[in-house]
Amino acid sequence: MKHTEIFSRILIITGIFLAVGVPLFFWSGTPLIHARISESGGWNPDVIKANVNEPLHLKLTSDDVVHGFAVGQMDMQSVDVLPGKVTDITLNFDKPGIYTFFCTRWCGLNHWRMRGTIEVEGTSDSLEAGSEPALSEVEVPLYVTLDLNLDEPHDAPVIPNSQPSAINGQQLAINLPIDLSVDTYRARSPYQVFDELNNTSLTEAQRWDMVAYIWQSNTNKESLANGQKLYAQNCAACHGENGTGDGVFADDLAASGEASMQTMTGADTMMMQTPVDFTDPARMLGASPALLQGKILRGGMGTGMPMWGSIFTEKQIWDLIAYLYSFQFNYQ
Structure with a gap:
């Protein structure tokens, strides 16, 4: 066999090895x-x-x-x-x-x-070359700043007879000086704002319409669409597609909690509860956006409600909260 032929075969074999072996080597090193x-x-x-x-x-x-x-x-x-x-x-x-x-x-x-x-x-590119990494500032959640007790009952003592209308509220707002700021919106529950409007000449129904308008003014179509998407992906299986607390896992959660209480075993499931009904006006109209922020960030502490603080961005959390209120208010 000629030397050139031997050399050619060696090149072919080497090429095959490189084409197959090298990717396989890196693939095998991948977790x-x-x-x-x-x-x-x-x-x-x-x-x-x-x-x-x-x-x-x-x-x-x-x-x-x-x-x-x-x-x-x-x-x-x-x-x-x-x-x-x-x-x-x-x-x-x-x-x-x-x-x-x-x-x-x-x-x-x-x-x-x-x-x-x-x-x-490692070091982020945003740090200047040669500079020491600075401790990142952690923003304190609003529910912590307001010192809210997430586990305390917060039902609204008064609820509307029908779903409040943001469109009707917008018409009423023309003649009233109202605070539409995001700080006011996030720190107060719908019932608190309703109660603060008691010194006006509005009827109860009109006051609830005003509340619906204030809540609508602090969101937009894009945020509501994003909140709806997050809800469908991460919440609907327990809380239900329509927010009524009847998702596909709702019965299993309730049964798991009941079994744990009967046997007194399983610390992780002992307090599991039926998922919250977001269409319940007493519960939702008594909850401020800041309180809902805390529940989403922290989770239900053994109730079966997971914590989402390490999953969602701050914007995603506020978008999700805005969508949850759409179960109470008519924005159309």
């Missing part, structure tokens, strides 16, 4: 994340390390049912994680910190427990 329903362990591993401005390559697979993967407070589309198949994704982080990844598919009663963290180390 494989297994997804299982929460009762079977959730994400494994549930802690991932990454560096600022270095692509993080992940492989995702499910060991049981269809799951979804997303990282909280990041602008990314949810990725389906299918049983027996491997999905490759690449993430990029431009800031250090601890990010929460979570399941976006309603895979079971404890779906919300399917969470993990990505610990990102």
Whole structure:
């Protein structure tokens, strides 16, 4: 065999190795994340390390049912994680910190427990070269500033006889000096504003219409659409598509809580309750946006309501809150 032929074969074999072996080498070095329903362990591993401005390559697979993967407070589309198949994704982080990844598919009663963290180390590009990283300022949530007790009953003592109309309220507002500022809106419940209008000549129905107008003035179509999308993706399975507390997991939550109280076992489920009915005017009209912010950020503390503080951005939380009030007010 001629030397040139031997050399050519060596080149061909080397090329095949490089074409197949090198990608396989990097693929084999990519973390494989297994997804299982929460009762079977959730994400494994549930802690991932990454560096600022270095692509993080992940492989995702499910060991049981269809799951979804997303990282909280990041602008990314949810990725389906299918049983027996491997999905490759690449993430990029431009800031250090601890990010929460979570399941976006309603895979079971404890779906919300399917969470993990990505610990990102390094220095953000926003810091000047040679400067020391400054401690990021953490904004204190409004419900903390107002010192609200999230667990205290807050039912409105007076409720409207029919759904208040923002359009009617807008007509009434022409002749009345009212405060439409976002600070007033977020800090007060609809009932408190209704009560403050007691010194006007308006009837009770007209006062509720004014409240509806004030609430509508502090949102817009884009925010309501975003809030509706967030609600459908993250809340409807428990609270129901129409906010009536009758989602597909509502009965399971109630049964789980009842069983725990009877056996006095299972600290995590002992206080699980039926999901809140957002169409209940007494409950919703007595709750300020700041109070709802606290409940969403913190969660229900054992009631089965998860905490969303590490998942939603501040804007997403206010958009979701604005949408929740649409179960009470007619904005059309």
